[in-house]
Amino acid sequence: MKRKTFVRGLALPLLAAGGLFAAGTGLVYAQAPVELQFYYPVAVGGPIAKTIDGFAAGFMKENPGVKVSPIYAGTYQETIVKALTAHKSGTPPVTSVLLSTDMFTLIDEEAIVPFDDFVKTAEDKAWLGGFYKAFMMNSQTGGKTWGIPFQRSTVVMYWNKELFKEAGLDPNKPPATWAELKDAATKLTRKDASGKVTQWGVQIPSSGFPYWLFQTLTTPNDAILANEAGTAVKFDDPKVIEALQYWVDLGKAGIHPPGVVEWGTTPKDFFEKKAAIIYTTTGNLTNIKANAKFDFGVGMIPGNKRKGSPTGGGNFYIFKKSTPAQQDAAFKFVKWITQPERAAQWSMDTGYVAVSPAAYETDTLRKYGRDFPAALVARDQLPVSVAEFSTHDNQRVTKALNDGLQAALTGSKTPAQAMQDAQREADRILRASK
Amino acid sequence: MRQGTTAGSSTAREAAHAWLLLLPALVLLVAFTHWPAVSTLVDSFYSTPKGSRAGVWVGLENYQVMVGDPVFWKAVRNNLWFAGATIPMSIALALVMALWVNERIAGRAFLRMAYFTPTVLPMIAVANIWLFFYTPQYGLLEQITGALGLPSHNWLGSPATALGAVTLVAIWKEAGFFMIFYLAALQSLNPSLREAAAIEGASRWYFFRRVQWPLLMPTTLFVLVNAFINAFRMVDHLFVLTRGGPDNASILLLYHLYEVGFSFWDTAYASAITVVLVVVLAGIALFQFFVLDRKVHYK
Numbered sequence: 001m002k003r004k005t006f007v008r009g010l011a012l013p014l015l016a017a018g019g020l021f022a023a024g025t026g027l028v029y030a031q032a033p034v035e036l037q038f039y040y041p042v043a044v045g046g047p048i049a050k051t052i053d054g055f056a057a058g059f060m061k062e063n064p065g066v067k068v069s070p071i072y073a074g075t076y077q078e079t080i081v082k083a084l085t086a087h088k089s090g091t092p093p094v095t096s097v098l099l100s101t102d103m104f105t106l107i108d109e110e111a112i113v114p115f116d117d118f119v120k121t122a123e124d125k126a127w128l129g130g131f132y133k134a135f136m137m138n139s140q141t142g143g144k145t146w147g148i149p150f151q152r153s154t155v156v157m158y159w160n161k162e163l164f165k166e167a168g169l170d171p172n173k174p175p176a177t178w179a180e181l182k183d184a185a186t187k188l189t190r191k192d193a194s195g196k197v198t199q200w201g202v203q204i205p206s207s208g209f210p211y212w213l214f215q216t217l218t219t220p221n222d223a224i225l226a227n228e229a230g231t232a233v234k235f236d237d238p239k240v241i242e243a244l245q246y247w248v249d250l251g252k253a254g255i256h257p258p259g260v261v262e263w264g265t266t267p268k269d270f271f272e273k274k275a276a277i278i279y280t281t282t283g284n285l286t287n288i289k290a291n292a293k294f295d296f297g298v299g300m301i302p303g304n305k306r307k308g309s310p311t312g313g314g315n316f317y318i319f320k321k322s323t324p325a326q327q328d329a330a331f332k333f334v335k336w337i338t339q340p341e342r343a344a345q346w347s348m349d350t351g352y353v354a355v356s357p358a359a360y361e362t363d364t365l366r367k368y369g370r371d372f373p374a375a376l377v378a379r380d381q382l383p384v385s386v387a388e389f390s391t392h393d394n395q396r397v398t399k400a401l402n403d404g405l406q407a408a409l410t411g412s413k414t415p416a417q418a419m420q421d422a423q424r425e426a427d428r429i430l431r432a433s434k
Numbered sequence: 435m436r437q438g439t440t441a442g443s444s445t446a447r448e449a450a451h452a453w454l455l456l457l458p459a460l461v462l463l464v465a466f467t468h469w470p471a472v473s474t475l476v477d478s479f480y481s482t483p484k485g486s487r488a489g490v491w492v493g494l495e496n497y498q499v500m501v502g503d504p505v506f507w508k509a510v511r512n513n514l515w516f517a518g519a520t521i522p523m524s525i526a527l528a529l530v531m532a533l534w535v536n537e538r539i540a541g542r543a544f545l546r547m548a549y550f551t552p553t554v555l556p557m558i559a560v561a562n563i564w565l566f567f568y569t570p571q572y573g574l575l576e577q578i579t580g581a582l583g584l585p586s587h588n589w590l591g592s593p594a595t596a597l598g599a600v601t602l603v604a605i606w607k608e609a610g611f612f613m614i615f616y617l618a619a620l621q622s623l624n625p626s627l628r629e630a631a632a633i634e635g636a637s638r639w640y641f642f643r644r645v646q647w648p649l650l651m652p653t654t655l656f657v658l659v660n661a662f663i664n665a666f667r668m669v670d671h672l673f674v675l676t677r678g679g680p681d682n683a684s685i686l687l688l689y690h691l692y693e694v695g696f697s698f699w700d701t702a703y704a705s706a707i708t709v710v711l712v713v714v715l716a717g718i719a720l721f722q723f724f725v726l727d728r729k730v731h732y733k
Binding site: 077081084105108109110111194196197198206207208257258259260261262264265268269272274393395396399402403404406407409410412 | 588677
């Protein structure tokens with residue numbers, strides 16, 4: 001009895017809905033909003049989900065025909081795993097924020113479409129040309145634009161002004177060259193009575209993705225690790241080996257911690273005054289600002305032959321296996337969310353670098369920059385920044401480089417040997433991409 | 435004749451019933467265990483499909499790649515080392531803890547809970563805690579060794595200690611779980627055995643060696659099977675602690691498999707590694723069930 005009632009209760013509305021649907025198919029179809037699934041990863045702290053939801057709601061208000069559903073998908077790695085598995089099963093998100101370095105992988109999997117096909121009006125063209133060149137290096141290949149910069153970062157140097165004063169250094173004059181860095185780090189290294197180091201002069205993390213931090217040494221030494229097409233690498237270039245030698249020598253000189261330095265605990269080492277100078281992402285700015293109980297400075301990466309640092313972070317991509325209507329809506333959304341005002345807000349909420357010069361011209365960011373000049377260092381470094389290392393079969397080639405770097409840093413191989421081995425491995429992997 | 439038919443149809447009906455009752459479990463098992471296993475085996479003989487290029491038959495090529503892959507062999511060696519350390523040590527530790535909290539001591543419930551806590555915590559959270567234990571200079575471990583006047587050491591960042599450090603976390607995590615099984619088994623032992631032993635004047639060690647240990651054998655077998663599987667399955671903490679580094683010093687098979695499958699997207703090669711892993715694990719399980727099982731004394 002009860003079950004019957006239940007079944008009837010269930011069946012009635014279903015039938016009714018079916019009837020309605022049959023009667024008004026044309027009408028319903030015309031008004032059905034375009035569904036826009038959007039995956040995003042979170043790699044920094046802060047109430048990011050709230051900001052994203054706010055953006056989605058704002059966009060839907062202005063575009064009633066589109067329904068944006070933002071889906072938090074975990075770390076960058078988890079997000080690409082989810083997006084690519086969904087692509088392989090035929091139902092990818094319409095758009096997703098993924099690492100800029102995933103571009104070649106996504107192209108090889110034929111998972112994404114270039115943005116060029118959607119750029120039609122002069123206004124569209126102006127928008128596409130409005131981003132920092134340094135961010136577009138990882139977003140374009142073969143004359144096409146595959147990604148739109150969104151949550152981008154770069155590596156900068158943080159230094160503890162108090163420790164600088166104690167060591168007799170000018171707290172407002174950070175080291176600007178390799179020689180100055182080594183000199184300052186030597187003065188900043190402290191040992192206790194037994195000879196044990198209690199405070200390291202400089203610390204460059206090397207766990208997980210050492211290649212990215214390594215680029216803060218290769219770029220100043222005027223070496224670019226991969227070609228623009230992502231088909232060849234130059235690990236055994238003497239300038240690259242020299243850069244690695246410099247890193248290894250910092251450790252040998254006893255002014256940089258030995259072995260592989262953990263990325264995750266590096267900011268904490270800085271708070272605890274165990275490291276006087278650290279290299280880390282601009283994404284850590286908000287964290288360090290909140291937790292450092294001393295006056296600190298943020299500066300550009302010291303140069304050698306030139307200045308420079310790699311960019312990093314995520315781009316928007318549009319997936320191929322979605323309907324043209326969805327792709328159009330996604331393009332509109334990406335264009336909307338990267339407008340200067342919103343890029344400025346995103347930068348303030350997260351600590352990421354705003355993606356266009358126009359964003360820094362907004363009143364919000366101007367005021368923020370006046371109150372907190374450290375936030376502008378990343379922007380000032382952008383003119384000399386280079387693309388984050390990326391090739392076809394990216395993660396495999398990257399691993400070859402990472403293994404080599406860690407082998408050299410832990411002393412199991414010489415820098416030259418490590419880079420030659422990595423080169424051989426990378427050449428083998430990239431054979432198929434040429 | 436008539437009787438036979440009745441019997442036959444009722445057997446058939448019973449068989450049908452049996453299959454119907456088994457069906458839900460069977461559907462789940464086939465859909466999520468057997469079918470993926472078979473398709474993995476099939477995939478391992480094809481190349482990785484990329485974009486619109488479908489995979490082609492390559493025979494044993496993926497297995498040849500595996501034989502020539504130094505990282506794979508490094509992972510195998512590390513995993514054997516990892517298993518060789520975690521299995522006996524976590525079992526021994528579990529047994530000692532179980533014997534200890536089985537006694538009538540003050541704060542027994544609290545101790546039991548304390549030992550079991552690591553099992554309840556998610557591995558990723560645990561790894562994040564241990565990351566700070568191992569941190570050079572001000573980590574917990576460093577504070578202890580520093581107080582003893584020992585030199586500072588980068589536990590996770592040097593190839594000599596990285597594997598040992600991640601192994602220790604695994605032992606710590608597992609021992610509490612196995613302790614629960616031993617504790618349950620100890621509690622089910624007949625108390626008159628202990629009284630008899632006491633009357634006979636048997637020492638505590640003698641009582642353990644001759645009475646408790648043999649009676650715990652079924653539990654030990656069960657725990658052993660689990661420990662073996664876990665030795666090849668527990669890699670969550672690597673994602674936080676070392677990511678297999680430095681220079682693959684702490685890489686384990688399943689982590690390598692994940693990297694090949696979901697970082698390199700070489701799904702065909704990943705399938706081949708999976709097949710090897712499944713065959714090895716199935717072999718171990720069969721050995722344990724059919725050979726060791728006979729040597730175990732059940733009550």
